Amino acid sequence: MRLLRLRVEHLRRFRAPVEIRDLEPGINLFAGPNESGKSTLVRAIRAAFFERFKSNAAEDLQPWGDTSAAPSVELEFEWQGAHWKLSKRFLKQKRCDLEIGARRFNGDEAEEKLAELLGYQFPGKGPSKAQHWGVPGLLWIEQGEGQVLRESVAHAGAYLKSALGESLGDLASSAGDALIARVEAERARLLTASAGRPTGEYAEVLRQHEDAGARLTALDRDIAAYRQQVDRLAELRRLRAEDEGRPWEAYRRQAADAQAKLAEVRGWRQARAREAQDLEHCVASLQHGRDQQAAYARQHQELEQRARDRDATGLQVSELLADRPRIDAQVEQAQAAYRMAEARLATARGQAKRAVLAADLRRLTAEQARLAADLEQARTLQARVQALRTRLQGIRPDETVLKQLRSLDRGLAELDAVRQSAATRLAYDLLPQQHIQAGDESLTGRGERLLLEPVALDVPGIGRLHIRPGGEDLADLARRRQETRARFDTLLAGLGAADLRQAEDQAEQARALKQEIELHESRLDGLAPQGVDAVSNRLALVEQERRTRSESLAALPQDPAGADAGTGAGTGTDQSGTAQAITEAAPEPLAEAQAERELAAARERLQAAERQAAQHAQALGLAEQAGRTAVAEWQRLRDAIQAPERQRQEQELTARLAALQARETAVRQSLDALDARIAEARPEILEQDVQRFTRTAAQMEQAAKERREETIRVQSGLEALGAHGLEEQRADLAREAEFIARRRDELQRRAEALDLLLEMLRTGRQALTRRIQAPLQRHLNHYLHLLFPQAQLDVDEDLLPERLVRTGADGAVHEAVDALSFGAREQMGLISRLAYADLLREAGRPTLIILDDALVHSDHARLDGMKRILFDAAQRHQVLLFTCHPDRWRDLGARVVEMGMLGAA
Structure with a gap:
């Protein structure tokens, strides 16, 4: 089976139609990042085959948010020389059409035809599931399911066994399997088929034996409990005799005495709280008075400090005024030195500027000549490129x-060849002077003609013959050729060419023109990277700058030291030559750097003198201001302290502080006395005594009540147990348990015998099964040896890979397939599926292998081996490989379909 074309529309992310044509018979690689639509295409193929067109279970195919869309899938494939075309539309305007050559099927009939071909089933209702997928479910690996094989093989088991030519059901019809079936039936009466657990009568006897043992244990427990309750009743009666004196009342009286003492202590605490509050107010008032007294003392100290500050500022002002003439003389000297250094630097800079301008003129003259040459060459190349582009536009x-x-x-060539082979050949041999009219052509003599279309032959004197060559196939070929020719002519007309040769000549001519344009553009980029206009503008700027430099040089004043040399340079029309002559004849210029250093030193000395003068003036101003401020503040503070009101306040404060101090002493003595009485009473111990005695009384009373209730309950229980005759019940139950144990042992021996017999019979049948599985084993070993030379992959009777056998340093190593690593199980799963496909192909069954992101857990070495296996399988089967890692498969030699291009299309 070879898939030829796939087309989807309104299906998940593919809202617009997407079509894939001309699929290769071997490996077809679909590459793209995550969410690019690879799994969507796989889902589309599965839906085309597995989902009934009438089912509403295909809602996941609709594009997101578009409930009005009708997902559709079209598939074309070849099988046994016939062309199959399947079209399905889901959810809206549901339909299913299947074309097999000239035959057409619709609806349920078409779906059943597909299921019969590929070996799968449709569900009775609801969505299609894995148990319905059969052979495609085995060969089409979903993303992340490469290592899962057991269920797929189970669902496709019947088709695989039929492909072997002899199913295991045929074995079961033999006398040996009849015996196995009988032993299995006998064993099934005692043991389950899968886990070998007891069932039927055997399980019932085991349950009865376990139940009898549990009942014996319960009776023994009841007898022991009866004896314990007798002892407990005697103890309860003794304790109740002690409860008659109500001992908890004494503890309640002790709790009441402690509560009364605690109430007296609470009164002392309230009195202490009042005294403490009074002390707090007294201490706060006393502290406030002391703070005010300290403030008065600080003011006296501050007055003394203000007097000292007044005297110090006056002395500082006198010293600064005496130093003023010396500061002014230093500034005048620094200013004179700075003016001399500035004049010397101006002279040095004039000489340096003349030298710089002369050097710039020489550089600009050279650059002007180079730019003029580059501009001329660039304009020539630009004109050549423009002419070539004009030719290319045609x-x-x-x-x-x-x-x-x-x-x-x-x-067209293939269609013509097919038409020639399928056309009707009309050979004729006419008598002289006779002819046959074939349409507009008159046939005479002898010849042969190919009939590709219906034609009428007029035979004079006889009548007309109507010949329709080739049937529907030839007519279809003619229509297909006409459609292909129309597309061919349309494309030629779009290129403006008469035939394919002329179109290819035009393409070759265009390629040559492009290469020549690229060569000239490369040279043009080297001459003018930013364009010809940029070179022209740069040339104009250089010419303008050269004129500016020449004018600046001419405008400079003559250097007295070099005036004669400048005059002797001569006069001429070339200003750059004059400037160069002047520059070369000038004497050694003044040392500009030395003049700048001298000026900088003079500037620093001047700035230092100015800073010193400014600092002196600032210090003098600040000192004078500070003196005035100090005098004013001293006067203000002295007036405030010597005021009569202030003297009266200080006297009143002293008297108030003495009274508050006496009050504080009295309150503290009262508090000490109350604290001693409270501490002596120990209130926290009194509170604990109240709680302890109260709880003790409550617990003792509650315990007496519980003992009274327990006595009644135990006495009633003893009366009930004594009436049941526990000892007699246990004797009867022990005899029953012994009989059940003998029956259990009998059934156990029978079950073990049947189990052993069944194992021996199955071992014999497995040997026969292995001979039947030989074709599958041969295909498995063919692929496995490309990955592990000398290895073997054993399968069980259900055709499922069971054990991998490899040769190691210590001999053969047997590993269960389920115990292999995830990546190795994925590799064994793919190898097994390819072997199943070879088996189906030998049996004449169609195969198509789909791998959605398979082998993602394989390392580089194993992946290389699996590529060899895939390439080998692709010689016999068509493989659709979907991956988001195209770099891992680039050496597979397969055509790559970019998913991004499909989306863009």
């Missing part, structure tokens, strides 16, 4: 259209 090459034209030309 040609309309399109590699994509050319590729389509070549493909259509090959298609």
